[in-house]
Amino acid sequence: MKKYFQFSVISIVFTYLLIFIGGLVRVSGAGMGCPDWPKCFDRWIPPTNLEQLPDYIDPEKFNLVLAWVEYLNRLFGALVGLIILVTCVYGLLYFKNHKRVTFSITLALFITFVEGWLGSKLVDTVLDPVTITLHLLLALIIIGLIIYSSIQSYYIIEGNFEKDSVYPGHIKYIILGIMVCVVVEIIIGTEIRGGLDISRKENPLIEGVILLKMLGPFKYIHTILGVILLGLVFYLRKIIQNIKLFPSDYMIYAVNFMLIIICIQIVLGESLVFFDVKPLVQLFHMWFSSLLLGLSIVQYTFWKISNSV
Amino acid sequence: MIKKIHLVSVLSLVVFLGIGATWVITKATQASQVLPAVIKQAPPFSLVSHHGEPFTKDSLRNKISVLDFIFTSCPGPCPIMSNNMRTLYNQYKLHPDLQFISITVDPEYDSQEVLKIYADANGVNDKRWKFLRADMEKVKKLSSDGFLLMSDNLPAGHSVKFVLIDGDGNIRQYYNGTDKASISILRNHINLFLKKLRSSV
Numbered sequence: 001m002k003k004y005f006q007f008s009v010i011s012i013v014f015t016y017l018l019i020f021i022g023g024l025v026r027v028s029g030a031g032m033g034c035p036d037w038p039k040c041f042d043r044w045i046p047p048t049n050l051e052q053l054p055d056y057i058d059p060e061k062f063n064l065v066l067a068w069v070e071y072l073n074r075l076f077g078a079l080v081g082l083i084i085l086v087t088c089v090y091g092l093l094y095f096k097n098h099k100r101v102t103f104s105i106t107l108a109l110f111i112t113f114v115e116g117w118l119g120s121k122l123v124d125t126v127l128d129p130v131t132i133t134l135h136l137l138l139a140l141i142i143i144g145l146i147i148y149s150s151i152q153s154y155y156i157i158e159g160n161f162e163k164d165s166v167y168p169g170h171i172k173y174i175i176l177g178i179m180v181c182v183v184v185e186i187i188i189g190t191e192i193r194g195g196l197d198i199s200r201k202e203n204p205l206i207e208g209v210i211l212l213k214m215l216g217p218f219k220y221i222h223t224i225l226g227v228i229l230l231g232l233v234f235y236l237r238k239i240i241q242n243i244k245l246f247p248s249d250y251m252i253y254a255v256n257f258m259l260i261i262i263c264i265q266i267v268l269g270e271s272l273v274f275f276d277v278k279p280l281v282q283l284f285h286m287w288f289s290s291l292l293l294g295l296s297i298v299q300y301t302f303w304k305i306s307n308s309v
Numbered sequence: 310m311i312k313k314i315h316l317v318s319v320l321s322l323v324v325f326l327g328i329g330a331t332w333v334i335t336k337a338t339q340a341s342q343v344l345p346a347v348i349k350q351a352p353p354f355s356l357v358s359h360h361g362e363p364f365t366k367d368s369l370r371n372k373i374s375v376l377d378f379i380f381t382s383c384p385g386p387c388p389i390m391s392n393n394m395r396t397l398y399n400q401y402k403l404h405p406d407l408q409f410i411s412i413t414v415d416p417e418y419d420s421q422e423v424l425k426i427y428a429d430a431n432g433v434n435d436k437r438w439k440f441l442r443a444d445m446e447k448v449k450k451l452s453s454d455g456f457l458l459m460s461d462n463l464p465a466g467h468s469v470k471f472v473l474i475d476g477d478g479n480i481r482q483y484y485n486g487t488d489k490a491s492i493s494i495l496r497n498h499i500n501l502f503l504k505k506l507r508s509s510v
Binding site: 017020024027028029030032035058060061063064065066069126201202203204205279280283284 | 326327330331333334336337338339340341345400401403404482483484485488489490491493494495496499500503504
């Protein structure tokens with residue numbers, strides 16, 4: 001049983017790394033590094049020079065660095081798929097009678113396959129913005145399901161670590177509110193990012209910061225919602241820290257960690273607006289938002305466990 | 310309890326990812342900034358535009374040019390090519406140092422008047438996009454020997470490539486004029502060449 005928990009933690013870490021690498025592909029403009037899928041220029045190992053290109057692919061599409069960045073993303077994706085598969089097998093073996101564990105990990109595995117297929121569609125559609133957003137959202141659903149399954153298995157193995165906690169009923173809604181806010185923020189964020197790309201095409205050779213100013217009211221909603229999120233987490237922290245509720249250390253860590261990341265997020269986001277649209281900052285801004293969603297799922301699962309007998 | 314070691318390892322992971330990502334982004338940016346090498350000089354030519362003005366190799370000087378071969382009654386790839394060319398033409402409306410050139414491979418049908426109608430239909434309202442013609446033999450030679458394009462069975466057998474020509478009249482790269490991914494690379498190259506052209510002025 002412990003093996004399942006260990007593998008689920010590895011799955012979580014590797015999926016987060018994959019989200020990071022996926023974002024890296026996007027910010028480094030390597031998304032079309034391989035014009036075909038799953039092979040790269042019709043080869044299992046990407047070409048290292050123009051002579052290795054097949055006749056039917058236009059040679060101008062070949063860029064050695066971009067091809068390898070994209071291909072390493074695919075290889076890492078395949079590795080993560082395998083890890084989730086193994087985790088799922090362990091789950092079905094050891095937690096047969098625990099639907100909360102098996103159902104979510106099986107669903108995660110299924111969505112992982114869909115995610116791979118969607119990756120191929122990204123190449124087919126030459127990075128259609130809606131498909132890119134969907135690709136990220138599916139990754140977030142996968143990570144959420146694995147986190148949920150992992151914590152549930154820990155609860156079964158180690159006993160109820162939330163048995164003493166008496167969280168007030170309405171914190172469920174605060175946590176769900178945070179979750180919804182984070183998801184909406186992520187969607188608006190990808191809209192801003194996509195809008196920036198379109199704007200860059202329509203206004204070539206204009207700096208990113210100026211393009212950002214030209215974008216619609218989305219960017220203000222993004223900031224306002226970010227501040228609301230900060231308020232919600234502050235409020236949650238205030239409730240959780242009440243010692244009379246006997247909160248678990250895990251819950252306190254999850255809330256504090258979330259607060260730190262939101263503060264970092266606001267700094268990163270504003271630096272994009274006021275200084276420059278730096279790819280590295282964009283990447284971490286996106287990645288930290290996926291961590292925030294993960295943490296809200298952690299909190300939700302803790303709350304759920306605190307209500308279990 | 311969270312130990313110090315956990316915090317240190319999380320922070321090191323973030324730093325490690327940051328350094329790795331910076332390296333990849335730098336490499337990828339450098340790789341995307343490389344200008345395609347000179348393939349050959351554009352050949353000398355003398356054509357007439359849909360405005361009735363002469364257009365020669367000298368007209369390529371100090372401009373970035375995107376050139377293709379089409380014909381107005383073409384049912385196949387030309388509408389897609391002209392559609393993509395029109396998108397670029399509209400996107401670069403603030404950049405007079407980028408010009409678009411479409412040479413007809415069916416000069417018998419595509420008279421100056423027909424080319425003018427075709428230009429209007431594509432929303433051409435300034436001199437950045439020119440439709441050119443010359444007699445068939447000249448065009449055939451220009452396409453095959455001059456621009457090294459497939460020109461076996463003109464007009465139907467013309468190439469679907471877009472040719473990118475720099476400010477010195479050098480052919481720098483070919484792109485598939487019907488393919489979105491290829492056009493996106495062309496857009497990146499146009500930006501690089503425009504920046505270079507400006508810095509040299």
